[in-house]
Amino acid sequence: MEIKGKVFVFGDDVNTDEIIPARYLYTHDPEELAKYCMEDARPGFGKREDIRGGIIVAGENFGCGSSREHAPISIKAAGISCVIAKSFARIFLRNCINIGLPIIEIKDISGFKEEDIVRVDFNEGIMENEKTGKKYEFKSYPDFMKEIILSGGWINYAKNLVKGEKDG
Amino acid sequence: MGKTIAEKILSVKAGKDVLPGEIIVAKVDLALVQDGTGPLTVEVFDKFGFKKVKPSKSVLFIDHAAPSPRKELSNAHNILRDFSKRTDAMVSDVGEGVSHQIMAERYVKPGDLLVGADSHTCTGGALGAFSTGMGSTDLALAFGLGKVWLKVPETFLFNLKGKLPKGVYSKDIILHIIGKIGADGATYKAMEFTGEVLNQLTQEARLTISNMAVEAGAKVGLIPTDETTREYLKMRGREEDFSEIKADPDAKYEKVFDIDVSSLEPVVSFPHTVDNTRTIKEAEGIKVDQVFLGSCTNGRIEDLRIAASILKGKKKNKDLRLIIVPASKEVYLQALKEGLLEIFVEAGGTVMAPGCGPCVGVHEGVLGDGEKVLSTQNRNFLGRMGNPKGEIYLASPATAAATAIEGVITDPRKYLG
Secondary structure, eight states, X not given: OEEEEEEEEXXXXXXXXXXXXXXXTTOOOXXXXXXXXXXXXXXXXXXXXXXXXXXXXXXXXXXXXOOOTHHHHHHXXXXXXEEEESOBOHHXXXXXXXXXXXXXXXXXXXXXXXXXXXXXXXXXXXXXETTTTEEEEOXXXXXXXXXXXXXXXXXXXXXXXXXXXXXX | OBOOHHHHHHHHHHTSOOOTTOEEEEEOSEEEXXXXXXXHHHHHHHHHTOOSOOSSEEEEEOOTTSSOSSHXXXXXXXXXXHHHHHHOOEEEOTTSBOHHHHIIIIIOOTTOEEEESSGGGGGGGGXXXXXXXXXXHHHHHHHHHSEEEEEOOOEEEEEEESOOOTTOXXXXXXXXXXXXXXXXXXXXXXXXXXXXXXXXXXXXXXXXXXXXXXXXXXXXXXOOOOHHHHHHHHTTTOGGGOOOOOOOTTBOXXXXXXXXXXXXXXXXXXXXXXXXXXXXXXXXTOBOSEEEEEHHHHOSHHHHHHHHHHHTTOOOOTTSEEEEEOSBHHHHHHHHHTTHHHHHHHTTOEEOOSSSGGGGSSSSSOOOTTOEEEXXXXXXXXXXXXXXXXXXXXXXXXXXHHHHHHSBOOOGGGGOO
16 A cells, blocks of 8 residues: 655644544534644644645644544545654544554654655555655554454454354 | 553453553443544444443443533434433433543442543543543444453553642642653553552542543553542442552563652643643743633542632632532532532632533633633643633642632642641
């Protein structure tokens, strides 16, 4: 799997209140949530056409705060294809795996500029900033999580668990 | 090899000896969702074709926007009420209070595995339960299967030493710790608290510490159980729920932090991150437009008593609003009996229905543009209280009460004799 997209740069500690403020949590319709994606970090972001297919590049502790799954849902529904950050908050990471939003943790990322073009090769574990030519390696997910992602998310993976239980 | 509290509980729930880093599927004892996260859980649960909830106690809390301020949320509440009727999940409706407080009062017990679609589910760690927040899909599966997948966390030990000075509370301790290690200082880790200071803290005060573990990125904030825990459960007719939970003496910790509380002063978190902490001296004099006393962090009876002792016979500053939200019906009734609510109202405050209150910014107490609030809640992120043009300062109930009187952030010690 490979993706390529335009970069949108965010800082450290981007929290879920900024990604999707609670005042928009009157719905969990992805299309509606997409409109307010990153609203308090960058007002109007979710309504921009040019973010479709884009890649968010951020600093430490991306997605900290509330457990709201609406946060990765809004990012995915807004058309963002991948989030790359120095680190992710725990619950946010779980939620991304569960809903199938690709995320990559790369400790040493710096020097990214808004609208750089990035290519991510998930099979090889390589991310390249095509503007600067700089390449970064990343560790792929642990096997257990890969299985979940390959199954199409935790729901499908768990379906097999349930099936196993019913059979056994 | 010795085990930390987290490793002990997860070994039981996984049915085998577990090690940090291992990914396990564990049996869930209690599961919760709230009105923000619950409707999505219901949708996933139904998609999956589950019929009944599996964990022995599954609770749907209507607490974030209770009573509802708009029709969409009223409809969301009804989704939860309908779900309760058809699946055996319990509903905790408007007027009952905030999930984490009710879980502590009525349901969670030492050794339990509690998962909740709310990040502050970690509150239950103060009762020796492995208690952690997750997303809506995780909870749908936890409801349907009675199981979750978890990575066994490494543990950071916080050894709380010394004597807690007057005017300094558990809220100040945990804000101090988060300021020290940072908002991601314990990401993925279990925080475990120990040391002589625990003997100086009531069960209520301990819940405040565990509640904020997630603000350092932690999965869980565990406190060993003791006579204080037993007494807390006994007072609620739950003494049989007590068991002793503590780490083995030779447990292995990834890091150990010694925290001497003797020299601590009241702490204030400045906007817009919890780890942006300063001492009260650096905060004094900042004018605020609103004071909020309440939330799953500091809306317990002890918190209201502390604030009432400062506000008794006094008036709040005329230029600010003072909002009080008891964390639960139990707290509300007790405060009523003790005359605390009268003190607040006489002081010019307004007492609202038990629940999350203004903390998450979906109903009552939303800030105006450029306004500042001093709040006893756990989070001060930009926009948290409903307006990205507002600023949130976090502190203890004592600091909140003193600030309410003076209209500017105030050191509570001057009111404590």
